[in-house]
Amino acid sequence: MTFVPLVPLPHTHVDAQSDLGTHQGVDVVCVHGVSYAYDHKPALVNVTIHVKQGSTLGIIGPNGGGKSTLLKLMLGVLQPDSGNITILGKSPRAACLDGGLVGYVPQRHTIDWTFPITVRQVVRLGRIGQKPLFKWFSAADNAAVKESLNAVGMSEHIDRPIGGLSGGQQQRVFIARALISKPKILFLDEPTTGIDQAGQEQFLQLLDELKKQFGLTLVMVSHDLRSVVAVCDRVACLNKTLHYHDRPKGLSKDVLFRVFQCDMDAVLDTHSGLHDHTCCEHDHEGHEGAGCGHDHSAANSLAKPAFSLAPPKRK
Amino acid sequence: MSLQDFFLNLGYNKNALFVGLALAATCGLLSVFIVLRKMAMISESVAHSGIGGYAIALLIGYYVDYFNHPSWGPILSQVVTAVFCLVTAFVIGYVAKGKHVSEDSAIGIFLVASVAFGLLLLRFRTTLPPRALPAGYPPRPRVADVENVLFGGITGVSQMEVFIAVGAMLLVFAIVFALYNEFVYTTLDEEMARINGVRTSLINMLLLGMIALVVVVGSRMVGAIMITALMVIPGATACMISRKFNQVVVASLVICVVSVGGGIIAASNPPLGRYPTGPIFVMILFLVFVSVWVIRKVFKPKLEAHSDGAGSPEPLGEDAHPHAHGH
Numbered sequence: 001m002t003f004v005p006l007v008p009l010p011h012t013h014v015d016a017q018s019d020l021g022t023h024q025g026v027d028v029v030c031v032h033g034v035s036y037a038y039d040h041k042p043a044l045v046n047v048t049i050h051v052k053q054g055s056t057l058g059i060i061g062p063n064g065g066g067k068s069t070l071l072k073l074m075l076g077v078l079q080p081d082s083g084n085i086t087i088l089g090k091s092p093r094a095a096c097l098d099g100g101l102v103g104y105v106p107q108r109h110t111i112d113w114t115f116p117i118t119v120r121q122v123v124r125l126g127r128i129g130q131k132p133l134f135k136w137f138s139a140a141d142n143a144a145v146k147e148s149l150n151a152v153g154m155s156e157h158i159d160r161p162i163g164g165l166s167g168g169q170q171q172r173v174f175i176a177r178a179l180i181s182k183p184k185i186l187f188l189d190e191p192t193t194g195i196d197q198a199g200q201e202q203f204l205q206l207l208d209e210l211k212k213q214f215g216l217t218l219v220m221v222s223h224d225l226r227s228v229v230a231v232c233d234r235v236a237c238l239n240k241t242l243h244y245h246d247r248p249k250g251l252s253k254d255v256l257f258r259v260f261q262c263d264m265d266a267v268l269d270t271h272s273g274l275h276d277h278t279c280c281e282h283d284h285e286g287h288e289g290a291g292c293g294h295d296h297s298a299a300n301s302l303a304k305p306a307f308s309l310a311p312p313k314r315k
Numbered sequence: 316m317s318l319q320d321f322f323l324n325l326g327y328n329k330n331a332l333f334v335g336l337a338l339a340a341t342c343g344l345l346s347v348f349i350v351l352r353k354m355a356m357i358s359e360s361v362a363h364s365g366i367g368g369y370a371i372a373l374l375i376g377y378y379v380d381y382f383n384h385p386s387w388g389p390i391l392s393q394v395v396t397a398v399f400c401l402v403t404a405f406v407i408g409y410v411a412k413g414k415h416v417s418e419d420s421a422i423g424i425f426l427v428a429s430v431a432f433g434l435l436l437l438r439f440r441t442t443l444p445p446r447a448l449p450a451g452y453p454p455r456p457r458v459a460d461v462e463n464v465l466f467g468g469i470t471g472v473s474q475m476e477v478f479i480a481v482g483a484m485l486l487v488f489a490i491v492f493a494l495y496n497e498f499v500y501t502t503l504d505e506e507m508a509r510i511n512g513v514r515t516s517l518i519n520m521l522l523l524g525m526i527a528l529v530v531v532v533g534s535r536m537v538g539a540i541m542i543t544a545l546m547v548i549p550g551a552t553a554c555m556i557s558r559k560f561n562q563v564v565v566a567s568l569v570i571c572v573v574s575v576g577g578g579i580i581a582a583s584n585p586p587l588g589r590y591p592t593g594p595i596f597v598m599i600l601f602l603v604f605v606s607v608w609v610i611r612k613v614f615k616p617k618l619e620a621h622s623d624g625a626g627s628p629e630p631l632g633e634d635a636h637p638h639a640h641g642h
Binding site: 125129137 | 496
């Protein structure tokens with residue numbers, strides 16, 4: 001791979017000079033040139049992402065930026081219009097059906113928490129792919145439930161109905177269900193949403209422990225920049241296209257504003273000149289109708305956090 | 316009337332009792348899945364399309380004598396009805412999948428349309444001139460028989476119908492217990508189940524198929540108008556009783572079997588003897604539902620079996636507001 005000086009291109013690409021060439025390790029997830037459109041409305045355009053074994057990738061971007069779509073593509077729920085995705089050399093669907101490769105922690109609101117079912121049963125369902133058809137779960141499956149709940153510190157809640165759990169506990173149940181099949185890659189969808197600050201920190205700590213304990217590769221989708229930066233060693237900024245794909249410390253204000261605030265026209269403007277905060281804000285106001293108002297304030301508060309903002313890289 | 320007489324009257328309706336109990340067990344089992352998947356309305360529309368299916372079978376019976384055969388006639392008619400129910404269910408699913416019509420509206424439209432179609436066809440059948448059947452065939456259905464299909468009745472339930480009902484029950488129990496966890500997972504979270512390797516489209520199709528089967532077997536006794544009650548009330552009531560899936564299934568089965576059994580005994584005896592049975596079953600189930608609801612509302616019994624007692628310190632420090640949304 002030739003050395004290419006970093007230019008803030010409008011449809012920025014994988015950062016060629018960065019770790020992809022230098023970092024040791026195998027790509028466990030390869031997303032190559034993937035595009036996807038809902039009814040001719042593009043959701044993802046030419047996205048290329050590589051995830052190294054043992055790394056933690058945070059995919060960030062505004063609502064509607066295609067994060068969840070990308071996750072669904074990586075899980076084989078959707079099929080890309082063009083490009084291809086491989087998970088440990090297999091197609092996403094095959095990797096999911098394999099049972100022991102991919103774990104998925106969905107958003108908490110995807111299920112009805114008043115559903116009459118116990119923690120044990122929910123976690124055990126994660127092994128349904130390994131269980132022979134027409135058979136019930138075995139003692140080995142029950143042992144795996146205990147082990148998995150132990151790993152997330154929920155073993156004493158095993159016989160509780162899920163309706164009585166707190167938000168953080170619900171999240172742990174989902175993680176236990178994902179871990180029970182002993183996956184190599186764990187996908188998480190907005191894992192910190194709806195959990196307060198203290199809970200989030202503990203959750204991220206738990207993720208880190210689990211990662212070491214099980215040798216996991218993590219892929220986390222979030223619009224919560226703070227938690228992503230805290231836990232991830234790679235970040236991908238996604239708003240229809242990939243704007244950045246590298247270590248979190250390289251994240252610049254510039255990139256963040258492009259990803260979180262501006263629609264694609266604004267991004268093109270940003271590219272042409274030496275835009276800074278105010279310019280972007282001006283652009284942003286011009287596109288107020290696009291409903292970016294919320295993201296603006298979010299990015300503003302997130303632009304301050306505990307990581308140092310490198311100056312925008314330019315030629 | 317002595318207690319002995321009371322149960323002796325059942326003797327006349329032994330077949331009805333068997334059909335009713337088999338039907339109740341089937342409905343009680345399916346009810347949990349229907350309620351938790353919020354499929355009450357779609358099962359209602361499948362049930363109502365049973366009227367259209369029955370009308371078609373009746374019309375075919377006018378032209379094709381074999382549909383009136385003493386033993387095979389009822390089965391043929393039921394197969395026609397089941398096929399019509401299933402086709403309606405899949406058409407609803409197909410129309411709702413597109414973006415022009417919501418599932419809610421699609422159900423509303425097809426539900427009424429299939430009833431209207433069935434009623435017009437039934438009336439059309441009465442305009443046809445009498446047509447003789449081969450010797451040894453039972454007489455054609457009378458108005459009362461048609462009413463039974465709409466509102467339910469327990470008179471003249473044949474041995475063949477008992478076999479069909481018990482066979483349907485065994486089939487449904489076999490399917491559900493063979494794929495129990497697949498059904499539970501699909502009910503809990505369809506997308507997650509698919510990601511974990513469950514063939515959810517097959518599970519969905521099986522569930523619709525079993526609903527159609529229940530409608531066909533059950534409309535004879537409960538009536539196509541009200542058969543949904545057996546598929547919704549037991550599950551909804553059981554969900555108020557327990558927070559554990561297996562307990563909910565058992566509770567639903569017990570509620571359904573006891574209510575229908577009681578309904579048949581009531582309908583076999585003088586005070587209610589001439590009333591249609593469907594409304595009797597429905598009212599008994601409704602009373603059970605209301606009682607449980609009132610108990611839940613007034614006494615607020617605690618369902619959650621806390622292994623560690625409520626409000627125990629949470630070892631890893633959870634968020635302060637269990638169900639807080641947003642940041």
